[in-house]
Amino acid sequence: MSAFTTSDPRDRGGPAQPLLTVEGLRKHFPVRGGLLNRQVATVQAVDDVSFSVRKGETLGIVGESGCGKSTTARLLMRLIEPDAGDVVFDGDPVGDRHGITVNAMRRQMQMVFQDSYSSLNPRMTMAESIAYAPRMHGVSARESLSRAEDLLAQVGLNPRQYARRYPHELSGGQRQRVNIARALALEPRLVILDEAVSALDKSIEAQVLNLLSELKARFNLTYLFISHDLNVVEYVSDRVLVMYLGRVVETGPVESIYARPRHPYTRALFASKPTLDPDRRTTEMPLTGDPPNPINPPSGCRFRTRCSFAQAVCAELVPPLAAPLDGQDDGGAHLVACHVPAAQEAMALHA
Amino acid sequence: MLVFAARRIIQAIPILLGVSLVVFGLVHIVPGNPIDLLMPPEASPEVIAQMKAAFGFDQPLYWQYLLWLSRALRGDFGLSVFNATPVWGMLITALGNTFVLAILGALLGFTLGIVLGLVSAMYHGRWPDKLFSAIATTGVSLPHYWCAIVLVLTFAVLHEWLPAQGMGDDSLPLYARLDYLVLPVVTLSLIPMGVIGRLVRATVLEIISQEFVGALSAKGLTRWPVIRHICKNAAPPVLALMGLQFGYLLGGSILVETVFNWPGSGNLLNLAIFRRDIPVLQATILVLASFFVVLNLLVDIAQAAIDPRIRR
Amino acid sequence: MSQATIDLARRELAPPETAPVQAAPGYWKAVGQRLLRDPVTIIVTLVLLGIIFISIGAPLVSSYDPYVGSVLTRLKPIGTAGHWLGTDETGRDLWTRLCYGGRLSLLAGVLPVTISLMIGGFLGVLAGYAGGLIGTLIMRTMDVFYAFPSILLAIAICGLLGNGLSNSVIALSVVFIPPMVRISETVTTQARQLDFVEAARASGTTTMQIIRYHVLANVLGPILVYATSLISVSIILSAGLSFLGLGVTPPQAEWGLMLNSLRQAIYVQPYVAALPGLMIFITSMCFNLMSDGFRSAMDVRLNK
Numbered sequence: 001m002s003a004f005t006t007s008d009p010r011d012r013g014g015p016a017q018p019l020l021t022v023e024g025l026r027k028h029f030p031v032r033g034g035l036l037n038r039q040v041a042t043v044q045a046v047d048d049v050s051f052s053v054r055k056g057e058t059l060g061i062v063g064e065s066g067c068g069k070s071t072t073a074r075l076l077m078r079l080i081e082p083d084a085g086d087v088v089f090d091g092d093p094v095g096d097r098h099g100i101t102v103n104a105m106r107r108q109m110q111m112v113f114q115d116s117y118s119s120l121n122p123r124m125t126m127a128e129s130i131a132y133a134p135r136m137h138g139v140s141a142r143e144s145l146s147r148a149e150d151l152l153a154q155v156g157l158n159p160r161q162y163a164r165r166y167p168h169e170l171s172g173g174q175r176q177r178v179n180i181a182r183a184l185a186l187e188p189r190l191v192i193l194d195e196a197v198s199a200l201d202k203s204i205e206a207q208v209l210n211l212l213s214e215l216k217a218r219f220n221l222t223y224l225f226i227s228h229d230l231n232v233v234e235y236v237s238d239r240v241l242v243m244y245l246g247r248v249v250e251t252g253p254v255e256s257i258y259a260r261p262r263h264p265y266t267r268a269l270f271a272s273k274p275t276l277d278p279d280r281r282t283t284e285m286p287l288t289g290d291p292p293n294p295i296n297p298p299s300g301c302r303f304r305t306r307c308s309f310a311q312a313v314c315a316e317l318v319p320p321l322a323a324p325l326d327g328q329d330d331g332g333a334h335l336v337a338c339h340v341p342a343a344q345e346a347m348a349l350h351a
Numbered sequence: 352m353l354v355f356a357a358r359r360i361i362q363a364i365p366i367l368l369g370v371s372l373v374v375f376g377l378v379h380i381v382p383g384n385p386i387d388l389l390m391p392p393e394a395s396p397e398v399i400a401q402m403k404a405a406f407g408f409d410q411p412l413y414w415q416y417l418l419w420l421s422r423a424l425r426g427d428f429g430l431s432v433f434n435a436t437p438v439w440g441m442l443i444t445a446l447g448n449t450f451v452l453a454i455l456g457a458l459l460g461f462t463l464g465i466v467l468g469l470v471s472a473m474y475h476g477r478w479p480d481k482l483f484s485a486i487a488t489t490g491v492s493l494p495h496y497w498c499a500i501v502l503v504l505t506f507a508v509l510h511e512w513l514p515a516q517g518m519g520d521d522s523l524p525l526y527a528r529l530d531y532l533v534l535p536v537v538t539l540s541l542i543p544m545g546v547i548g549r550l551v552r553a554t555v556l557e558i559i560s561q562e563f564v565g566a567l568s569a570k571g572l573t574r575w576p577v578i579r580h581i582c583k584n585a586a587p588p589v590l591a592l593m594g595l596q597f598g599y600l601l602g603g604s605i606l607v608e609t610v611f612n613w614p615g616s617g618n619l620l621n622l623a624i625f626r627r628d629i630p631v632l633q634a635t636i637l638v639l640a641s642f643f644v645v646l647n648l649l650v651d652i653a654q655a656a657i658d659p660r661i662r663r
Numbered sequence: 664m665s666q667a668t669i670d671l672a673r674r675e676l677a678p679p680e681t682a683p684v685q686a687a688p689g690y691w692k693a694v695g696q697r698l699l700r701d702p703v704t705i706i707v708t709l710v711l712l713g714i715i716f717i718s719i720g721a722p723l724v725s726s727y728d729p730y731v732g733s734v735l736t737r738l739k740p741i742g743t744a745g746h747w748l749g750t751d752e753t754g755r756d757l758w759t760r761l762c763y764g765g766r767l768s769l770l771a772g773v774l775p776v777t778i779s780l781m782i783g784g785f786l787g788v789l790a791g792y793a794g795g796l797i798g799t800l801i802m803r804t805m806d807v808f809y810a811f812p813s814i815l816l817a818i819a820i821c822g823l824l825g826n827g828l829s830n831s832v833i834a835l836s837v838v839f840i841p842p843m844v845r846i847s848e849t850v851t852t853q854a855r856q857l858d859f860v861e862a863a864r865a866s867g868t869t870t871m872q873i874i875r876y877h878v879l880a881n882v883l884g885p886i887l888v889y890a891t892s893l894i895s896v897s898i899i900l901s902a903g904l905s906f907l908g909l910g911v912t913p914p915q916a917e918w919g920l921m922l923n924s925l926r927q928a929i930y931v932q933p934y935v936a937a938l939p940g941l942m943i944f945i946t947s948m949c950f951n952l953m954s955d956g957f958r959s960a961m962d963v964r965l966n967k
Contacts, residue, residue, distance in 0.1 A: 077865045113858045132866070137868070373811075378823065497944060624907075
C-alpha cells in the first residue's frame with residue numbers, strides 16, 4: 001500500500017521527507033453568552049496536535065464524534081484559522097514568508113467531505129463542478145471540461161452518462177465518486193478524506209474504498225483518512241492516529257495499534273466493537289463515566305475521568321506522546337500519551 | 352430567558368436612538384432652512400431671526416438634537432405651528448382613535464386569517480384551499496384605500512346603510528357610534544387577513560408534511576390533540592407576523608384614515624404634512640416608530656418565551 | 664472487512680452500463696418548463712403583458728389627449744358614446760387616462776424595486792458572505808430603518824422631499840432597501856455554510872469567483888421571488904403616495920392620483936370613480952400571483 005515513486009516534479013526532498021508535518025496545532029472556539037455576548041467559555045476543540053504524514057502512506061485518524069478529527073482537517077485546509085501551530089508541507093512552512101502560501105498549499109492538498117449531497121452545488125452539472133477549480137486557476141474552459149470528463153472515467157463513472165447530470169439525480173455513492181474526482185481535479189499530492197465513506201451503504205462503501213486505493217496507486221497520492229469506523233481504518237491505513245477530546249493519545253503502525261493498543265482509550269475503543277464471533281463476546285463495559293465536555297476538559301490527561309488506571313500525576317501533568325514504557329515501540333514508530341505503565345500494559349486485545 | 356429579554360432590550364436602545372436621529376435629521380435634509388418652511392415668505396428678517404432663536408435653530412445641530420430629544424422624552428413636543436396647541440395632547444387623542452381602529456382591525460383580520468389559513472391547509476389541494484387562498488391573495492394585493500372607497504361606495508353611497516366618514520358625534524360614547532367603526536375596521540382587516548392567512552397556511556402545511564406529525568397519528572392520537580400540536584408549532588412565526596402587522600396597522604393607517612376622515616394619528620400626519628407643521632410631524636413619526644420598535648421587541652421576547660430554540 | 668466481501672462488492676455491484684440517457688435540462692430551464700405548465704402564471708403574465716402594452720402603446724389604443732378635457736363632458740358614466748369608460752371630473756376620457764396612467768404607475772412600481780434590488784442585494788450578499796464587522800455594521804444600520812413601518816417612512820421622506828415622481832421613487836427605494844438587504848443576507852449566510860462553498864474555498868479560488876459561480880446562482884432565486892412580490896407592494900404604495908398628494912402631481916395621469924381626484928365624484932359617478940383602483944388591484948394581484956408561481960417553480964421539494 002505504500003508503493004511510492006519520486007517521479008513527481010513537485011516533489012522536494014525525496015521519499016524520506018514527510019509530506020506533511022503538523023506541530024502543536026491548536027484551535028479553541030469561544031462560547032458567547034450572557035448579557036453583552038461576552039465570551040463565557042471556550043470549546044477546546046483541538047489542543048497541541050502534532051503528527052506527520054509520510055509520502056505515499058495512508059494515515060488514519062480515529063476517534064469518537066467531537067474528538068476534533070474534522071476540526072483538524074479543516075485547520076489543515078485553512079478553512080478555519082488555527083490559533084497556534086505550524087504546518088509544513090514537503091519541507092515548506094505554510095503561510096510563512098519563507099515557505100509556501102496557503103493557496104499554493106491548497107493546490108497540492110485537497111479534501112473530500114462526508115456529506116456527498118451538500119458538497120456539490122445543486123445548480124451545477126457534475127462536469128462543471130469538477131472543472132470549476134481548474135478553470136478558476138486559469139485552465140481554459142474546454143481543457144478543464146475535458147479533464148473533468150476524464151476524471152469522471154477515472155472514478156468509474158461513464159462521462160457520457162454523468163457529465164451533464166445534477167447532484168439530485170445521482171446516488172450517494174456516485175456523488176462521492178464525483179467529489180473524489182473534484183478533489184483530484186487540481187492534481188493534489190495529499191487528499192484528506194473526512195468521513196468520506198461514513199454516510200454510504202456498506203456495499204457502496206467497499207466500492208469506494210477500492211476506488212480510493214486504485215487512485216492512490218495511479219496518481220501517487222498520500223491519504224489522510226479520518227473516520228470513526230475502526231474496521232475501515234484498519235483496512236485502509238498504514239499508520240493510525242487516535243484522538244480523544246482534541247488531543248492525540250496514541251499513534252503508530254496499524255498492525256501495532258490494532259494488535260497491541262497501549263492507551264486505555266484505544267483499548268476501550270476497540271473493545272466497544274461488537275463482535276459476531278461467539279467465542280470473543282464483548283461482555284464488560286470498557287468505558288466508565290460520561291464523556292466529558294470539550295468546554296471544560298479535565299486537567300492533565302483528558303481521559304483520566306474515565307480511566308480505571310488514573311493516578312494523581314494524571315491530573316497534574318499532560319502526558320506527552322512518547323515511546324511505550326515497556327520499550328516495544330516498533331522502532332520508534334509507536335507513541336502513546338500515558339503516564340501509567342500499568343495502563344499501557346493491560347491485557348492486549350486480539351484484533 | 353431573562354438574559355435574552357435583557358439583551359434584546361439593550362439592543363433596542365441604539366435602534367430607538369437611531370430612529371430619533373433619523374426623524375430629527377429628515378427635517379434638516381430638506382433643502383432650505385427649516386425656518387423658511389414655517390414662516391410666510393414676506394416675513395421680515397428681524398422676525399425670522401427672532402423665530403430662529405425661539406426655536407433654537409441658531410444653535411449647532413447636535414445641540415438642537417439633544418435639546419429636542421430631552422424634551423421629547425419628557426413628552427414635551429412643543430406647540431403645533433398651525434394652531435399653537437400642545438402637540439402632545441393632539442397626539443394622544445389621535446393615537447387613541449387610531450388604536451381603536453387598529454385593535455379591532457387586527458382582531459378581525461387575525462381571526463379571519465387564522466381560520467382561512469387553517470381550513471386551506473387542512474383541505475390542501477381541494478376547492479376550499481383554492482378558494483381561501485384566492486381570498487388571502489386578494490387581501491394582500493388590494494390597495495386598501497381603494498377598498499375603502501369601494502366599501503364607502505357600496506354601503507354609504509349607493510345604499511345608505513352606514514356613515515361614510517368621521518367618528519360621529521363626540522358627545523356619544525363609543526359603543527353608541529359603532530356604525531362609524533364598521534367600514535374602517537373591515538377595510539383595515541383585509542391586509543392582515545391576507546398576510547396571516549397565507550402564513551398560517553404555509554406554516555401548517557410545512558408542519559403537516561414533517562414526519563413527526565405522521566408519527567403522532569400513528570401513535571394513535573385522535574384529531575384534536577394533533578391539531579393542538581400543530582398549532583403549538585405553528586404559533587411562533589405567526590405570532591411574530593401578527594405583531595408586525597399590528598405595528599403596520601398602527602403606523603400605516605394614514606391612507607384609510609384619510610378616506611374615512613377618521614381623526615387618528617394617520618390623519619394627523621397627513622394634515623401635518625400639508626400644513627408643514629414640523630413639530631407635529633416629528634412627534635407623530637417618532638412616537639409611531641418607537642411604538643413599532645417596542646412592539647417588535649415584545650414580539651421577539653414572546654416568541655422566545657414560547658420557542659426555547661430562539662433563546663440561543 | 665474481509666476480502667470476500669470486497670470481491671463480492673466489486674463483482675456484483677459495479678455501476679451498470681446502460682444506454683446513454685438524455686442529459687437532464689439545466690436548473691433554470693427546468694424552472695422555465697415548470698412555469699410554462701402552470702396555467703395561473705401564464706394567464707397572469709399575459710394579463711401583465713397586456714397592461715404593459717396598453718400603457719406603452721397608449722396612443723395606439725386610445726384616441727384622446729389625456730390632459731385635455733371639456734367641462735361639457737364632465738363625469739359621464741360608463742358606456743357613454745365615445746367614452747366607453749366614462750370621463751373624469753374635468754372631462755378627460757377615463758380610458759385614455761387609465762392607459763397613460765399605467766406608464767407612471769408601472770414605472771413607480773418597478774423602478775424602486777429594481778434600485779433597491781441592486782443596492783440592497785449587493786449590500787446583503789456582501790454582509791452575508793463577509794460577515795464580521797462589515798456584516799454587523801450593515802445589518803444594524805438596516806435595523807434602524809426597519810424600525811419604521813414602510814408607509815410611514817415613505818410618507819416622511821416624500822413629505823419632506825416634496826412632490827413628484829422622482830421623489831416618490833427615491834422614497835420607495837429607501838423603504839425597500841432594508842428588506843432586500845435582510846433577505847439577501849439571510850440567503851447568502853445559509854449558502855455560505857453549505858459544504859460545496861467550503862469545498863470551493865478549499866480549492867483556493869478567490870472570494871469573487873466563489874460568489875459568482877457558487878453563491879449567486881443559489882441565492883438569486885429566492886431574492887427574485889421576493890423582489891417580484893415587492894413590486895406589487897410598490898405599485899400599491901406609490902399609488903397610495905399619489906393618493907395622498909405626495910407623489911405624482913396633477914395634471915399627469917397616474918392611477919393613485921386619479922383615485923384621489925375622483926374621490927369627490929363618488930357621489931355622482933360611483934363606478935367611474937372606482938376604476939383607477941381596479942387597475943391598481945389587478946396589476947398588483949398579477950405580480951403577486953406571478954411571484955407565487957416563481958416560488959412554486961423554484962421549490963425543488965414541491966416538485967420532486
